[in-house]
Amino acid sequence: MTFKSERTRVKRIPDRGHYDKDTIYPIIDEALICHVGIVHENNPVVIPTIHARDGDTLYIHGSAASRMLKTIPGQQNICITITLMDGIVLARSAFHHSMNYRSVVIFGPGKIVDDPEEKWNALKVVSDHLIPGRWEDARQPTQKEMDATTVIAIPLNEASAKLRKGPPGDDDEDYALPIWAGVLPLSLEKGELIPDPVLPDSIPIPDYLK
Numbered sequence: 001m002t003f004k005s006e007r008t009r010v011k012r013i014p015d016r017g018h019y020d021k022d023t024i025y026p027i028i029d030e031a032l033i034c035h036v037g038i039v040h041e042n043n044p045v046v047i048p049t050i051h052a053r054d055g056d057t058l059y060i061h062g063s064a065a066s067r068m069l070k071t072i073p074g075q076q077n078i079c080i081t082i083t084l085m086d087g088i089v090l091a092r093s094a095f096h097h098s099m100n101y102r103s104v105v106i107f108g109p110g111k112i113v114d115d116p117e118e119k120w121n122a123l124k125v126v127s128d129h130l131i132p133g134r135w136e137d138a139r140q141p142t143q144k145e146m147d148a149t150t151v152i153a154i155p156l157n158e159a160s161a162k163l164r165k166g167p168p169g170d171d172d173e174d175y176a177l178p179i180w181a182g183v184l185p186l187s188l189e190k191g192e193l194i195p196d197p198v199l200p201d202s203i204p205i206p207d208y209l210k
Contacts, residue, residue: 007107008160018161027102027161028053028082032130032188036060037079040071051080052122052129058106058154059113059122069150072110080106080154088184091168092177098164100183106159113151122151133208 010017
């Protein structure tokens with residue numbers, strides 16, 4: 001299956017474009033935040049939010065009062081972007097400085113999830129995307145909380161990934177310059193747990209957080 005279409009086709013440096021699940025899905029799954037682009041009252045708006053993928057469907061959620069979530073169902077097309085930064089590329093020339101990255105752009109309609117079972121599963125998927133195992137350990141949502149939450153499903157039918165990796169690419173005449181060049185790696189790392197100040201000392205750290 002390919003997600004390639006005219007609007008997902010990578011035009012700038014097309015060799016970096018990928019249109020297959022094996023490339024696109026791991027980027028979606030590794031990222032913790034996506035950015036959702038909509039048109040609201042004739043103005044472009046881009047909102048960062050949490051997401052999660054279940055099979056060939058992307059889910060986002062939030063307050064039922066959210067401007068973004070109220071707007072999406074009325075639009076046939078929204079745009080979602082995801083970016084993972086892997087390094088800063090330092091070239092010998094300022095012009096050829098760059099970044100190593102993995103990114104995904106998704107196009108498609110978004111629909112409100114009305115089915116209670118799918119909605120419950122979608123919220124569990126989002127929770128487990130952030131911290132696997134947390135959903136089963138936490139108090140489950142009440143009906144009032146479910147009613148106050150909107151879940152949007154976006155089918156993953158039209159998407160592309162764009163990647164850059166490796167060292168800088170300088171002009172031939174610049175390789176002789178006495179200037180350090182290379183890559184400064186970047187990564188997202190987990191830090192030490194900070195317990196809630198009112199958490200009783202008797203409550204141990206769950207295994208899934210260790």
